[in-house]
Amino acid sequence: MLAFLVTALGAVFAPAAQAQARVVYPTAAERQHCRADGSRPVVCVDQNAQRLWVMRGTSVVFGPVTVRTGRHGHLTRTGKFHIYWRHQHHWSSIYNAPMPFAQFFSGGEALHGVYGDLGKGPGSYGCVNLTVRDAARLWPLTRKGTWVEVWGHRPGS
Template identity: 55%
Template sequence: MAHPSTVPPRGRATGRLLGTVAAALLLAGAPAPAPAAAPLPAPAPCTAGTGPYQRELEEHLGRPVDGVQSEADCTAVRAFQEREGIRPADGHASLLTHRTLTAVRARANPNAAKRCPVRPHRVTCVDLDRQLLWVQRDSRVVFVPVPIRTGRDDRETRPGWHEIYWRSRRHVSSLYDDAPMPYAQFFDEGQALHGRPGSLYDNDGSAGCVNLTVPDAARLWDLLTEGGAVYVWGVKPGTDD
């Protein structure tokens, strides 16, 4: 029997064993532990000034409703824009941000006023009053409300029932300086649902078409087909009846 002084303590033996295993793993090419992640940089200060729809955004976001932009207001608006994919997400309470807010508020029940007829087939609903578009089948919304831009004064989008009669994915206008009209779906004598590259709101309205952002127009293209029903009602703000 070995003398007690010649038996290594259990803890010391275990440590030697673990050290031997670790060395073997390193020699075998085992990956080294990952370094600690660097801290994320602080977000840039939000410096956008007061926007035309400041009060509406303040109310929705639970901010003090005074119509005057603060840095906290700006940060809250910017976070809303980032959640909704608005570009630029700069904290400015712009027309696009307000139109998107209108769409967000309508998501739970866009047809609460029952202005868009309910049918067993898909109906693309174009609400000129609120500048919104959605698609429903029966009472079920299958394409949530999105902001749109419709015809300006004297070029209003025509109300009533329509039918998609022609689709052109990469359409270019032959009437308006070769303007691109991606994902065009024509529903009434040249008026179409289509994407508009750039800003939707850089002038008073379209020449009668229903303009969407390009991503929204692409999603709508994938949903609709020729022969699909389109129903338009209401009056675009700033135009005559």
């Protein structure tokens, strides 16, 4: 009887575990938007899909992960930028909010972690929001001068 239960439970939980383990890499079309130059990384932000990944050469070395970009009236700027300032424990004086692992790339816009659910709310005030876990994992892969390429539009914006 115990063997039957173990087999039955394995059949129930195995598909869910396999679905979580599956990684969806950027499509060829997405890769055309964001090209890495040699061994230097580039952070790729696809606002259409609300995803971010890092390319080094022709390889994806991080992600893709889900992000949240700018809401209506506060759209995230598109283009190719470089990270000009990083602050691991940043606090926004404008919005009185934490911005862990902040990496500024365009004016006041930054890649940074947020606490809570990225799917809730209408979007950021122009920043590229990641989960704190993903922002922490991204941190050691980038530095001042790393390129950030942003394209597309947040759905519904």
